[in-house]
Amino acid sequence: MLNIAVIGAGRIGHVHARTIAGHPQADLALVCDPVGDAAEKLASQYDGARSAKDAEEAFADPQVDAVIIGSPTPLHIPHLLAAAKAGKAVLCEKPIALDMADVEAARTDLDAISTPVMFGFNRRFDPSFAAVRAAVEAGRIGALEQLTVISRDPAAPPIEYVTVSGGIFRDMTIHDFDTARFFLGDITEVHAVGQNLDPAIEEAGDFDAAVVTLRAASGAVATIINNRHCASGYDQRLEASGHDGALFAENIRPTTVRLSNAEVTDAQEPYLDFFLERYADAYRLELSAFIEAVEAGTTPPTGIGDAVAALRLAEAATRSARTGEVVRLGS
Amino acid sequence: MLNIAVIGAGRIGHVHARTIAGHPQADLALVCDPVGDAAEKLASQYDGARSAKDAEEAFADPQVDAVIIGSPTPLHIPHLLAAAKAGKAVLCEKPIALDMADVEAARTDLDAISTPVMFGFNRRFDPSFAAVRAAVEAGRIGALEQLTVISRDPAAPPIEYVTVSGGIFRDMTIHDFDTARFFLGDITEVHAVGQNLDPAIEEAGDFDAAVVTLRAASGAVATIINNRHCASGYDQRLEASGHDGALFAENIRPTTVRLSNAEVTDAQEPYLDFFLERYADAYRLELSAFIEAVEAGTTPPTGIGDAVAALRLAEAATRSARTGEVVRLGS
Amino acid sequence: MLNIAVIGAGRIGHVHARTIAGHPQADLALVCDPVGDAAEKLASQYDGARSAKDAEEAFADPQVDAVIIGSPTPLHIPHLLAAAKAGKAVLCEKPIALDMADVEAARTDLDAISTPVMFGFNRRFDPSFAAVRAAVEAGRIGALEQLTVISRDPAAPPIEYVTVSGGIFRDMTIHDFDTARFFLGDITEVHAVGQNLDPAIEEAGDFDAAVVTLRAASGAVATIINNRHCASGYDQRLEASGHDGALFAENIRPTTVRLSNAEVTDAQEPYLDFFLERYADAYRLELSAFIEAVEAGTTPPTGIGDAVAALRLAEAATRSARTGEVVRLGS
Amino acid sequence: MLNIAVIGAGRIGHVHARTIAGHPQADLALVCDPVGDAAEKLASQYDGARSAKDAEEAFADPQVDAVIIGSPTPLHIPHLLAAAKAGKAVLCEKPIALDMADVEAARTDLDAISTPVMFGFNRRFDPSFAAVRAAVEAGRIGALEQLTVISRDPAAPPIEYVTVSGGIFRDMTIHDFDTARFFLGDITEVHAVGQNLDPAIEEAGDFDAAVVTLRAASGAVATIINNRHCASGYDQRLEASGHDGALFAENIRPTTVRLSNAEVTDAQEPYLDFFLERYADAYRLELSAFIEAVEAGTTPPTGIGDAVAALRLAEAATRSARTGEVVRLGS
Structure with a gap:
């Protein structure tokens, strides 16, 4: 059973929360969103799910095995790096960034990630x-x-x-x-x-x-x-x-x-x-x-390269x- | 080229006349119908087609090789027998009669037919x-x-x-x-x-x-x-x-x-x-x-038995x- | 949340157990089957589900709200009556019996049932x-x-x-x-x-x-x-x-x-x-x-009459x- | 009834000859093709159709009302101009030429055409x-x-x-x-x-x-x-x-x-x-x-402009x- 935190309680966050809740091998541990009561409202729909304003709570929580990043695109790279640094497995939504310059700027850090990272190319x-x-x-x-x-x-x-x-x-x-x-x-x-x-x-x-x-x-x-x-x-x-x-x-x-x-x-x-x-x-x-x-412990089917x-x-x-x-x- | 007479200028007679006229190996020779000017009106739509009130004209016409019988059902057996007696090949519409008794009554004559007879099971x-x-x-x-x-x-x-x-x-x-x-x-x-x-x-x-x-x-x-x-x-x-x-x-x-x-x-x-x-x-x-x-000179694909x-x-x-x-x- | 017992661990019992387990408003409480370890094997696939050999355990269990009867057809009426007598709501598989005589024999008891009874006409x-x-x-x-x-x-x-x-x-x-x-x-x-x-x-x-x-x-x-x-x-x-x-x-x-x-x-x-x-x-x-x-507390969409x-x-x-x-x- | 000559007895010429032959308002008058016996072979398939080696025979023939040009593309403009000059209506195959330069070179002559010209954009x-x-x-x-x-x-x-x-x-x-x-x-x-x-x-x-x-x-x-x-x-x-x-x-x-x-x-x-x-x-x-x-006497639905x-x-x-x-x- 994988304990998963969802970062971002917007439209795509709802999709992932529901998918996790219905999955026999996953538990929705935490929903993080800084805007109003979005995280709380989403988490309250699922038994045992907690909520937080700050995504850092997900990265810091030892009971969280993995995070799904559904925050606004400019936050994808920061959240991805923070999650990986905390040793979490990451499933990140597309696109990785709005600008290749942001990817280039983070290239060294991205290359250094050693936790599993997958990108949400759902199709x-x-x-x-x-x-x-x-x-x-x-x-x-x-x-x-x-x-x-x-x-x-x-x-x-x-x-x-x-x-x-x-x-x-x-x-x-x-x-x-x-x-x-x-x-x-x-x-x-x-x-x-x-x-x-x-x-x-x-x-x-x-x-x-x-x-x-x-x-x-x-x-x-x-x-x-x-x-x-x-x-x-x-x-x-x-x-x-x-x-x-x-x-x-x-x-x-x-x-x-x-x-x-x-x-x-x-x-x-x-x-x-x-x-x-x-x-x-x-x-x-x-x-x-x-x-x-x-x-x-295998490489996810889509990665940062994709x-x-x-x-x-x-x-x-x-x-x-x-x-x-x-x-x-x-x- | 087969010269064909159509007996009956109703709905199905129109279908057959048109089909003959468009067929590379058939010529519409004659249309017969006793009702009003039905035969004349139908024949006039096709070059070279003549019309008659009496179906006997088709049976008697030496230039007619074959007849298609599209008359009212009670006339199917009489027309079929007359045409066959005159040596014409026959394509007859369905049903052969309204009543099996009519078939039985004509059984001997039907059995004696030696010209090719086909029934219009078009499907x-x-x-x-x-x-x-x-x-x-x-x-x-x-x-x-x-x-x-x-x-x-x-x-x-x-x-x-x-x-x-x-x-x-x-x-x-x-x-x-x-x-x-x-x-x-x-x-x-x-x-x-x-x-x-x-x-x-x-x-x-x-x-x-x-x-x-x-x-x-x-x-x-x-x-x-x-x-x-x-x-x-x-x-x-x-x-x-x-x-x-x-x-x-x-x-x-x-x-x-x-x-x-x-x-x-x-x-x-x-x-x-x-x-x-x-x-x-x-x-x-x-x-x-x-x-x-x-x-x-072969047996048509559908016959009286069908x-x-x-x-x-x-x-x-x-x-x-x-x-x-x-x-x-x-x- | 409805606590449901499944009577019969055959093919249809598996279908119902899986459907209950995946349903947000139902819990699989118990599986009953007298044959070998069929009940135990099926129950063991779902968290919190118990098993029993005797269907009576389901009827007697105060924590069971409803039963789904997927036993062999000759047992449908006996199980249905026993469950209803115990106050359980019943979802019974088709057919109600192999013989109308069995229905007639139980007519008085069937008519007296006051708990909700639905029949599994899934289509x-x-x-x-x-x-x-x-x-x-x-x-x-x-x-x-x-x-x-x-x-x-x-x-x-x-x-x-x-x-x-x-x-x-x-x-x-x-x-x-x-x-x-x-x-x-x-x-x-x-x-x-x-x-x-x-x-x-x-x-x-x-x-x-x-x-x-x-x-x-x-x-x-x-x-x-x-x-x-x-x-x-x-x-x-x-x-x-x-x-x-x-x-x-x-x-x-x-x-x-x-x-x-x-x-x-x-x-x-x-x-x-x-x-x-x-x-x-x-x-x-x-x-x-x-x-x-x-x-x-409404009448189920299909009933004994159906x-x-x-x-x-x-x-x-x-x-x-x-x-x-x-x-x-x-x- | 329009008397039509087909210029070119290749694949597309065959298509047009067959289409004309089956059309109630058209007669295939002539097939022209300089290569071997192509014209003769094609014309012989249709009653009343003549053949010629030289396309000029079609343009010169007073009994020909219209020509369909299915010659090799480099001949489209020459044949089109000659036919139009002879007063024939023209249905010309695509493309008009292999090169816009050829169109430009003939622009004055093309602009001067006064007979009906249609292009074979069959789709x-x-x-x-x-x-x-x-x-x-x-x-x-x-x-x-x-x-x-x-x-x-x-x-x-x-x-x-x-x-x-x-x-x-x-x-x-x-x-x-x-x-x-x-x-x-x-x-x-x-x-x-x-x-x-x-x-x-x-x-x-x-x-x-x-x-x-x-x-x-x-x-x-x-x-x-x-x-x-x-x-x-x-x-x-x-x-x-x-x-x-x-x-x-x-x-x-x-x-x-x-x-x-x-x-x-x-x-x-x-x-x-x-x-x-x-x-x-x-x-x-x-x-x-x-x-x-x-x-x-109306403008054909496709023309030189198309x-x-x-x-x-x-x-x-x-x-x-x-x-x-x-x-x-x-x-």
């Missing part, structure tokens, strides 16, 4: 995406040639969030960058087109839709199609096309019900609304993988979308 | 149904165990038609009885439940929906689900379930378009509206099979639905 | 089936005309089980009879065709496939298609066809992955293998409904399949 | 693509934001064809460029990534797969994903995503049959193999639109793929 653990990846690896479609990732949120976050999010590529596409790396490995070239559909987001200095093309060292190409809103719900699909076939991971609906009438036939329901529902299994399996690695690589792609996409130029990544 | 020629049948025959799903045929018309015919149709089982289910025989061979037991959903059809003495269960000599069972109306169009599906797998023939829509929005996702269009559109390919392939048999067997099932189903008893068929 | 709680039912009730497809239930197990149970199961209609179709009643209400007429595909099951005196037609008092007709084996997994579908449209509940696969290659396109995975996986949500929601009714009605349909179907006659049910 | 006439376009225009999905076009051939053409084809963007993507313009109007920015999967095509100096991103003046973005081969057949899909919903045009199979067994469920057949089958309806409707415009715009996009994509830079298109 690697989605059963459908993982099954596609496994089938590709097993050679079911021959050499992978083209990957298409479609990722659209049901609705844009509040403007206040947009302004501190680091922009669509660091905040939203970061998952898809990791998915591209999960399937294709190293990326050598990035091209991004940013779109401004909602003027409020444009005024906030961000894009709300984008198409990104990534060329991999292998010669394969990934296309990522993002949109901050989608009328039908949380549109999360993936298509891996290889020399001998193709694999598709489709959207998920609450039930399998289809309706036919005089206007439509075999109409399905809107997609599951957002990440909590859509990726519930993925969060659970991500947590299982983390626990397993911590308990077995987090940095995804952030580097996000920065390249941001530059490409801003300048209209293709960005090449050095080795 | 055997539907590319999807035929592909399912071929895959079953090829052993793709192992021994066939259960067949489910769903057949719903978009809307009931006019009451005037209902009253002379011979009833739902002879008029509508007759196709599905042939489909059951096409897949399962000899049927030994019939059970039918008739439903009265529309009071006007009940007053006309008929059912407008039914569920029929057929046990085959092989041990397999077929279920036929019929309805005279269907909100989504012409609902024509089939499911063959075997020991090692199952095959499905799905409905057809005008295009492949799917719509997703806030209410529905991947919604398809209503089904093709009725038999003319839905079975256009089947009518064409049926005609090809007829022409091929006539020209090659027409009689389907009518016998229709009579059994009628009796079962009326009496509430299961009807067993002798050998 | 009413399947999210897809329940959504179809709710949409029908809401008038989404107009008057319900025809219901088709397809229910095929992945593989037949061992012959030893078959011989004590009461036959396919009491053991397997019983769920589908309840589904038919759930949608159509009172049934007035039953016709069943039994099939013998596997000689071993025929020798054991049972059918291994069947097609049942049920006429409802409303005029609607339900068709149930059963098979003890299905190559593609646990085939569980439902189609409700009404005057203004139709609703379909489709099979469930482990993931949404589709494969296309030179042989197949958009091929999905085999269905979830069996009831534990397929109806995991249904068991959970069934338990929630039970707990809710017990705690609120259990008796389903058994009566099973007996009628058995008789119909054996005699080849239609069975009419009195009011 | 605009595909019933599914056209239905999506019509639904977008009708506002069914709100403002169009992102268009995704997936277009993969079943297998690469012979290397000899590749070397004279003008490259993948002029030869294959040209259709998708027109589709993008059909949906999005003017394009302002082009980015292309070329892929080399088959070394033989790389040696021939071409790409065999590509991903192209197009930004439209409207702010919408189109993504085109191309591949010269696809294991499952001719992969032709389209997805239009708007503010209020999305529309999808899916692949087409020969039948609606689905197969389920122990390995796959609901598996469909491979896609229709290539353009002749997949776009048979589109070629027919394209011809109808051409005939209708010629006979009504052909030039598509070629300009192809050149921009070629340059982008070669240089790795984004290409901006002037007004």
Whole structure:
């Protein structure tokens, strides 16, 4: 049984708290959040969970085996370093930072971490995406040639969030960058087109839709199609096309019900609304993988290297979308 | 090139005229219909087609190689016998008669026919149904165990038609009885439940929906689900379930378009509206099979035996639905 | 928090134990089973669960609020009566008995039960089936005309089980009879065709496939298609066809992955293998409904009347399949 | 009835000859091709069709109302100008030329054409693509934001064809460029990534797969994903995503049959193999639109402007793929 503290009682903190509470090998020990009574309110929902304002309490608590960092992005590196220094295993949310400069500044400390560190690229653990990846690896479609990732949120976050999010590529596409790396490995070239559909987001200095093309060292190409809103719900699909076939991971609906009438036939329901529902299994399996690695003393399936690589792609996409130029990544 | 006369300028006569006109190996020579200017109006739509009031003109015409009989059902046997006597090849619509007594009365003459005679069980020629049948025959799903045929018309015919149709089982289910025989061979037991959903059809003495269960000599069972109306169009599906797998023939829509929005996702269009559109390919392939048999001198793929067997099932189903008893068929 | 004892540590007992353990409002207090160490082995998997050989311990235990009866069918009525006499709320598995005579013999005692009793017709709680039912009730497809239930197990149970199961209609179709009643209400007429595909099951005196037609008092007709084996997994579908449209509940696969290659396109995975996986949500929601009714003091959604009605349909179907006659049910 | 000559008896010439022969308002008058007996062989398949080696015979023939130009691309402009000069209506295959310089050189002559000229962007006439376009225009999905076009051939053409084809963007993507313009109007920015999967095509100096991103003046973005081969057949899909919903045009199979067994469920057949089958309806409707415009004296739905715009996009994509830079298109 792993005793886990959750740092940050925001939306993602709620997801992790619930996932821990429902996991047979994990206990929610502590929730930390400095804002109002957020930590207390979240902790009170789970038997035996305590709360604190200061994240330091989690790092200092000898009964805490591991921490999940879901604090605001600028705190990810400080919390990660503090937790690791205290000997805790860490599962940290994406992105690692808003700026590669922050990563570079902490490079020496990051390199010195010896406790297990995993990054929350939950989509690697989605059963459908993982099954596609496994089938590709097993050679079911021959050499992978083209990957298409479609990722659209049901609705844009509040403007206040947009302004501190680091922009669509660091905040939203970061998952898809990791998915591209999960399937294709190293990326050598990035091209991004940013779109401004909602003027409020444009005024906030961000894009709300984008198409990104990534060329991999292998010669394969990934296309990522993002949109901050989608009328039908949380549109999360993936298509891996290889020399001998193709694999598709489709959207998920609450039930399998289809309706036919005089206007439509075999109409399905809107997609599951957002990440909590859509990726519930993925969060659970991500947590299982983390626990397993911590308990077995093995390297977690995603690490700082993956987090940095995804952030580097996000920065390249941001530059490409801003300048209209293709960005090449050095080795 | 086969010169063909069409007897009967009603709805099915139009279907056959159009199919002949578009067929590279057939010419529409003559249309016969005693009612008003029906024959003339239909013939005038096709270059080179003549019209006549009296079907005898077709039988007497030495330039006519074959006739397609689409006259009212009570005339099927008389027209069939006259055409055959005149040496014409015949493609006759279903059912062969409204009553087995009529078949029995003409048995000697029917047995004496030596020209090629085929019956219009067009669904055997539907590319999807035929592909399912071929895959079953090829052993793709192992021994066939259960067949489910769903057949719903978009809307009931006019009451005037209902009253002379011979009833739902002879008029509508007759196709599905042939489909059951096409897949399962000899049927030994019939059970039918008739439903009265529309009071006007009940007053006309008929059912407008039914569920029929057929046990085959092989041990397999077929279920036929019929309805005279269907909100989504012409609902024509089939499911063959075997020991090692199952095959499905799905409905057809005008295009492949799917719509997703806030209410529905991947919604398809209503089904093709009725038999003319839905079975256009089947009518064409049926005609090809007829022409091929006539020209090659081989036995057409469906014959009087099939027409009689389907009518016998229709009579059994009628009796079962009326009496509430299961009807067993002798050998 | 409801303290629940599970009577019977067989396959269904495992399902309920796991469902209770994972339910936020239920505690697994006790597992009872007289056979070997079955109870002990099952109880040992869950923290705080005790075990006993004798079911009486559950009935006598003041800390047990409710029992779930998953013992062999002949014990259902005795266990039900003993539990109710002890003041326990009861969730009892289907069928209530193997024979209506047993129900009649216990009629006075059954009628006198005053504690909450619910029967385990789990499919009413399947999210897809329940959504179809709710949409029908809401008038989404107009008057319900025809219901088709397809229910095929992945593989037949061992012959030893078959011989004590009461036959396919009491053991397997019983769920589908309840589904038919759930949608159509009172049934007035039953016709069943039994099939013998596997000689071993025929020798054991049972059918291994069947097609049942049920006429409802409303005029609607339900068709149930059963098979003890299905190559593609646990085939569980439902189609409700009404005057203004139709609703379909489709099979469930482990993931949404589709494969296309030179042989197949958009091929999905085999269905979830069996009831534990397929109806995991249904068991959970069934338990929630039970707990809710017990705690609120309301009548559970299914009761002895439903259990008796389903058994009566099973007996009628058995008789119909054996005699080849239609069975009419009195009011 | 329009008397039509087909210039060029290659693959596309065969498509047009067959389409004309089957069209109720068109007659195939003449086939011209200088190579061997190609023209004669093709013409001999159709009653009343003559053949000639020299295309001039078509232009000079007073009985020819219109010509369809399916000659090698470098001859498109010369044949187009000669036909127009002779007063013929023209349906010309894509691309208009291999090089914008050739268009520029003929600009004065092209501008002076006064006979009806249409270009063979057949996909605009595909019933599914056209239905999506019509639904977008009708506002069914709100403002169009992102268009995704997936277009993969079943297998690469012979290397000899590749070397004279003008490259993948002029030869294959040209259709998708027109589709993008059909949906999005003017394009302002082009980015292309070329892929080399088959070394033989790389040696021939071409790409065999590509991903192209197009930004439209409207702010919408189109993504085109191309591949010269696809294991499952001719992969032709389209997805239009708007503010209020999305529309999808899916692949087409020969039948609606689905197969389920122990390995796959609901598996469909491979896609229709290539353009002749997949776009048979589109070629027919394209011809109808051409005939209708010629006979009504209206402007054909596609013209030289569309052909030039598509070629300009192809050149921009070629340059982008070669240089790795984004290409901006002037007004």
